[in-house]
Amino acid sequence: MPDYSLFTPLCNLLEITLSELLAGEHIPENELREKTDKVLMEVVANWLGQDKWEAKADTISENVLKVQNVSKIYETADNSTVAVNDVSFQVPHGSFIGIMGASGSGKTTLLNLIATIDKPTDGIIEINGQSIADMSEADSAKFRREHLGFVFQEYNLLETLTIYENIALALTIKEMPKEKIRTTIFNLSEKLGIQSILDKFPYEVSGGQRQRCACARAVAVNPDIILADEPTGALDSHAAKQLLDTFSMLRNEYGATILMVTHDVLSASYCDRILFMQDGRIRAVLNREQESKQSFFASILEKMAWIAGDNSYVS
Secondary structure, eight states, X not given: OOOGGGGHHHHHHHTOOHHHHHHTTTOOHHHHHHHHHHHHHHHHHHHHOOOOOOOOOTTTTSEEEEEEEEEEEEEOSSOEEEEEEEEEEEEETTOEEEEEOOTXXXXXXXXHHHXXXXXXXXXXXXXXXXXXXXOOHHHHHHHHHHHEEEEETTOOOOTTSOHHHHHHHXXXXXXXXXXXXXXXXXXXXXXXXXXXXXXXXXXXXXXXXXXXXXXXXXXXXXXXXXXXXXXXXXXXXXXXXXXXHHHHHHHHHHOOOEEEEOSOHHHHXXXXXXXXXXXXXXXXXXXXXXXXXXXXXXXXXXXXXXXXXXXXXXX
8 A cells, every 4th residue: 555645745735635636636737747746856855965066086087997899799599689789988986977777778788797797799898907808717706806896786795694794704805914804894884884783694684784784895895996786776765875875975985986787866866977778889978067966866867758759879
């Protein structure tokens, strides 16, 4: 059953009862659309918060990631499927980039190629100047451990280890000294608000806390780039906002570079730039520039509507 209290702001604005709203009576269509949009934007503004644009330092110039003319084709006996089609873009150090697209658009395949989980059919992928496309399986695994951080939708924490041990495992693999591991984890956990749950197991804490643990694990190894695949997909709205605020904090205070795949417009509003994918290609690019998150949210919706209604590609 829906939470009817959510309709109260719209009823008050339209000056009608809840019964009239649900029945659709006494509401001209154009007035309903206009006032519903107004309420929606008020809800979005409250969720995103009031933010001011912070000018980025000039140091954000070197590219951590370079993707050039990358394609991925899956061959079968009967046909071939082009999952990623001649994609090129760059990700500067300290930026927060989003990739959006419908299911099947190629965004997750592209992320897997960058993560060295899969290999491109054609093209160049470089992370901090190192080509990763032709690495062996052993070299790819080593590269992932040493240069990449991951935040997945399903957390990917080991249930038999505590929160502390899950974070420590990544640092132990990198052969960090024991005392430095403790200091690193305690400093990060305080920043991320999870210091009180370090001794708990993943199944004993909330989804939002598990995802912040995953963030701590990802950034603790000081990766070249953090790859996030639908990180808010399994979270409620409150936990999702906490996670996105965490991403912004990691970018602003730790200089983290984040590439996030998402279908959620609210999540995308936190990014500096959005790459819109469709049919394996980048259809459009949207930069936040000096917009607030609320304004960027509206710009993203407009761009998505344009893509949905346009039949031609944009170079």
